[in-house]
Structures are given as structure tokens and as C-alpha cells.
Amino acid sequence: MDKMPRWADVVLVPLICLAIAFVFCGILIWGIGQSPLTALSIMVNGSLGSTYGFGYVLFYATNFMFTGLAVSIAFQASLFNIGGEGQATLGGLGVALSCLLIPWPHWSVALAGSMVAAMAFGAGWAFIPAWLQAKRGSHIVITTMMFNFIAFALMNYLLVNVLRPVGSMDPATARFDKAFNLPKLGDILGLVGIPFSNKNPANISLLIAMACAVAVWVLMWHTRLGYALRAFGKSEKAAVYAGIDPVRITLYALMLSGGLSGMMAINSVQGEAHRLLLNSVEGAGFIGIAVALMGRNHPFGIVLASLLFGFLYQGGAQLAQTLDKTVHIPREVITVLQALVILFTGALPYMVQKPLERVFAQLAKGRTG
Secondary structure, eight states: OOOOOHHIIIIIHHHHHHHHHHHHHHHHHHHTTOOHHHHHHHHHHHHHSSHHHHHHHHHHHHHHHHHHHHHHHHHHTTOOOOOHHHHHHHHHHHHHHHHHHSOOSSHHHHHHHHHHHHHHHHHHHHHHHHHIIIIIOOOHHHHHHHHHHHHHHHHHHHHHHTSSOTTOOSSSOOOOOGGGOOOBHHHHHHTTTOOOOSSSOOBTHHHHHHHHHHHHHHHHHHSHHHHHHHHHHHOHHHHHHTTOOHHHHHHHHHHHHHHHHHHHHIIIIIIIISSOOTTOSTTHHHHHHHHHHHTTTOHHHHHHHHHHHHHHHHHHHHHHTOOOTTOOOOHHHHHHHHHHHHIIIIIOHHHHHHHHHHHHHHHHHHHHO
């Protein structure tokens, strides 16, 4: 059977999955006695109706870009890294130590230091599961999952007993020097005459995330290492026969993945909170899995999927906080709505892909016949 065109796989499959998800979300909202169109209008206006709301969309999307790209690199090598949550948590520790212990002369230098620290801590946290997979045959899903819980426990201990300022009851570090605050997206766009609200946390990390997407594209499709990663993912036996070291490629894939997950902390820790909080990741490591799946493991698709999930997060928050007394959708239902979108767009694309392949095969048969 002929496969469908690449554009259909990258664009059409996710769009159909998204449409199905929205249909089920509409049915759920209608089932609790609310208007799906009114709910959608509130989400769109709250997310896209102002630069304030759109800034939050971009802030959330930045986190998802980092974690989605991280998952995609491991996926290319057929490695399922679900430890992004823990790796991003340790990345936050690296950012905090960099900003608290080193007197950087300028925010740009502090940003460079934070990037190095975040990547090093995230990659270091991924190294142990990678080594266990490569050397001992431990299952990467189990080890990365368990290392999430170890990271949470370690962070809890450090913030309560080591890094918490004296006299503070809040499990968080001291605030960073204001000189290390990252430029807001509104300030950056203002330099070129584009008005944009500064009352949201969107910052220069968005540009770094997009640069990382370009870098991942270059790495995976225009370098020898990227070719080795993809070859290993397609067939380990063939890759070994071609001279690719499976131990080395496993370590490379997971440490690159962990480093990108750690980079997420630049946005949430240094860019927004200006200190390390107990739950600075807020589930972005797990959302990155759905983002990578919906984006078909391609950086361009991941950027688009990140924007969609940023819209869902911000739109869901607006829906929960709406002042419209005619609309009452419990926060638990909003969580279910987000879960439905993740389910259909991230976990069930092959449910749509197979019928589409048959449709394109019939079309091709009709043209040749």
C-alpha cells in the first residue's frame, strides 16, 4: 500500500486529530449544560484577544518547545525519555545556583551562565538512566520515570533544608539579583516599534527556544551525529553493522534530550519567578511528550504544537476565571478538556493515519488506473 504524502502526515493528521478532540470537548461542555461556542469564544478572546493573553500563550509555549524538542531527540533514536520533568527540575537547580553564587556583571552574561548550568544539570540527570540503558540493559522508560520522583524528593530537601533563606517559611530560594532579570518580550518588540504588553512573563527565552528548534533541525538532518541518531532509531542492528556505537549513541541522545529539558528552567526560573520554586516545572516535562507526538518529532511541528498547547493552557485559565455569570465550567472539567486534546493529538495519531493512508492509496490507484 502506498504511503500518504509527507505534508499530509505532518499537517493533515494532526489537524484531523485536533478537530476530533474539539468535537469531543464540545460534547462534554454541552453535556454539563454549557454552550461550546461561548466557551470557545472565551478561550480565544482570553488567549488571542490581547497581547497580554497572547504573552501568556507564548510563555507556556516556550516551556513546551524545550521539552518537546527534548523528547523528539530521544524519539529519533527510538528512546522514550519520559524523565523531562525531573531533568527540567534539576535544570532549575543549575539556574538557581548560577544566579545565586556567581556575581555576573550583566544579565546577558548571567543568561549564558544559566544556559550552560541548566544544560549541564539536565544532561547530568539524564546520564545515569542513559548509562543504565546502554550498559546494563535497564528499561529507559522505568529509569527515567523513577528519576523524576528522585528529582522531586531531592528538590524538596534542598529547598526546605539547604537553599531556603533563614526566617522564610516558603520552600524557595532567595530572589535573584534584579540585574539578572531577563528582558521581557514586550521590551524586545518595542525596539522595533511593535506594541506588546509587559504585564505577562513572556521573555527572551522564547527566542532561545526557537533558536534551539532550528539547531535541532540542523543537528538531526544536516550532521553526521543526527544521521547516526536516526539510523540507530530505525534499526539498531543495521546501525551497529555500519559502525555506530550503540552505547555512545544512547548516551548522546539522552544527554542531549536531558540538556534541552533543563533549558526550560531558564524561562520559568530566571525569566518568570526570578527564584527557584518547589514546582517550577508544572508538568511541562510530560506535556512535551504530547507536543513531540503531535509535532511528528519535527522541530517545525513541535513549535506549532507548543503554540497550540500554550493556547489551551491560557484559554483554560481564562475559562476557569471568566466573569461571565452565564458560563460556569468547573476547573476539573477544564482539566478533562485539556486531557482530551492531549489524548487525541498526542496519543492517537495512528488512529487517523491508517485510514488516511488507505484514502491516499485509493486516490493514487484511481490516477494510475
